[in-house]
Amino acid sequence: MEDLISYLLQFGHLNQQQIDLIKAKASERNLPKGSYFSEAGKIAKHIGFVTEGVLMICYYNNKGEEIVHHFVDENHFVVDLESFNHGIPSMIYIQAVTDCKLITLSQENFQELSKTIIDWDKIISKVTIKTLLDKVNVVQPKLNTDAKTRYLDFLKNSPNLANRVPLVYIASYLGITATSLSRIRKNIRQFQKGK
Template sequence: MEELISYLLQFGQLNQNQIDLVKAKAEEKLLPKGEYFSEAGKIARQIAFVQEGVLMICYYNNKGEEIVHHFVDENHFVVDLESFNNKITSMIYIRAVTDCTLISFSYDGLKELSTTIIDWDKIINKITIKTLLDKVNLVQPKLNTDAKTRYLDFLKNFPKLANRIPLIYIASYLGITATSLSRIRKSISK
């Protein structure tokens, strides 16, 4: 729980009573590897802070192939924000790639924090903007680069993830086949 509080304090001030309220609204959950945090076709009912583990945001294309959009690891929030905020069915899946420990909040719990803590919405907006900018900065370089460069960028941007995520998910994230990724990895290790 302390990781969550430290993270929040990077974006604004909270006094001890406010911190205690945040802790009271939070629920620690274990999400086993392979389990879904959120599923397409359902309304996202929780937002979570990843205390430990890795999740992936994915969807299925018209051929039924799983496409990995991005990964979420420790000290980041995970949610289908549009589904959560607007109470509409989700278009994406959020699944645990490893066993995960999450600190989750319900929609009502977050609303209560919003109405009780004066600067709560400012803190959440700053976190949302940072997350979106981080995502844009990761996706943009992928657009015009070859597969090897995309993989090297992945290693640079996510040095702790490469050995924690199955290659098939990394390949999907990079937009290449697992076979191509294996070749790239062999050429780099020479």
């Protein structure tokens, strides 16, 4: 619970009474590897804060292929915001890549915090903006680069994910096949040995 409070305090002030209310409304949840936090076609009813583990946000394209959009690890919120805020069926899946521990807030409790804590909406707005900017900074370099550069950027920007996420998911995220990624990794290792 302290991880969540520390994170929120980076974005605004909360007094002890407000902190106690957040703790009372939040609950801890274990999500085993392979389990879904939320599913496409269903309305997102919870927002999660990751305290341990990695989740992936994915969807199926029109060919029925699973596409990894991005990963979420420790000290980040995870939710389909559009589904959560507007009560519409989700277009994405949020799945645990590793065993995960989350602190969750139901939509009802989240709304209650919004009504009770004066600066709650300001804090959440700042969190949302930071999350979107982080995502843009990760996605933008992928747009006009070759596969090797995308992989090297991934290693640079997300070094803590490289050894925790199966190659097949990293390949999907990078928009290449697992075979291509294996070849790129092999070439990089050979290049590093030859230095």
